[in-house]
Amino acid sequence: MYRGNTPAGNHSQRPRGGVNFAGSLMKTNSRLRTAAFAAGLFLLAWPAHLAAQAPGRIDFTARVAPTGGRPEPVRQLTFYLLRKSMDDIRSEALQLEPAPDLDKFVDALSVSHELKAWLKKHRSVNLSGADFTKSLTPDDIVVVPEFYDAYMKRNLGFKGVGFPKAKFKEKDRESNPEKYKQEKDEYTAAIRRFIGAVPESVQGIDIDLADKNPSATWEHLRDGHKQRLESRITELAQQRYLAGQTDTDLDGQGSFAGIAPGTYWISMIGIQAISGDVRLRWDLPVAVRPGETTRVELSNLNATKTNDTAQNSDH
16 A cells, blocks of 8 residues: 555656646647637738728719710719619609509599590590590590580581581480480481591580690699609618719819729719700719729710709709
């Protein structure tokens, strides 16, 4: 028993403890080397990361050429840099401000079912003007009560000079309905033939439809929607998708600085660039690269179609 506690016995245990301690040191050193290697890689990658995030710049020149003329600079006009195209912003705004529904509008009118069907078929609620009267067929006039009444009122003066004469009598409506229907159908057919033979007899019936014409009410609805839509477009562009704005100088030059890398659109909001008879606006995509300056020439060639609600602005 005593031998187990001799210095020799104790000596036989120390090496094992020493080996364990050395192993721990080796593991620690390995971890340190791994950490140092990772830190080195991070330091090597960090400048590249910074370079990838470096802001870029856009320099542009805007010119408009009138028909048959030389390009002129677009002076002192505000341009916007947007994160979304104006066409896409307009589509988004339409979801928020839907256009008036023509069918629903027609359904709410106090007119005959035949007239409602005619309005829906022609996708128009305008019952006035030469284009309207020319579009009317003999069948339209004899089928739609409002058209028939206006036509008959307008052509009272033609009676006795070739205009068909009615043979049916109201008293027969109840006493002899078959005779009444036959003679009325014959009269309607005669009216249809007269309209085909004398198309000018349709002219002017829109005057007698003035109290039935819903076009003014419809245009009022459309104008109100147009104003709300343009306001919504401006709101979305300036508050949600705006990356920058600038005014061109007297040479038509402008710039956007400190722009994060990505794709943007150089656009105009609510105004047009005008030169003579030409009115333009732009909604041009442009890519911004890290730390680089992108140069863009805005001209008639890369402009988009103007919209009717844009305000005019001298260049």
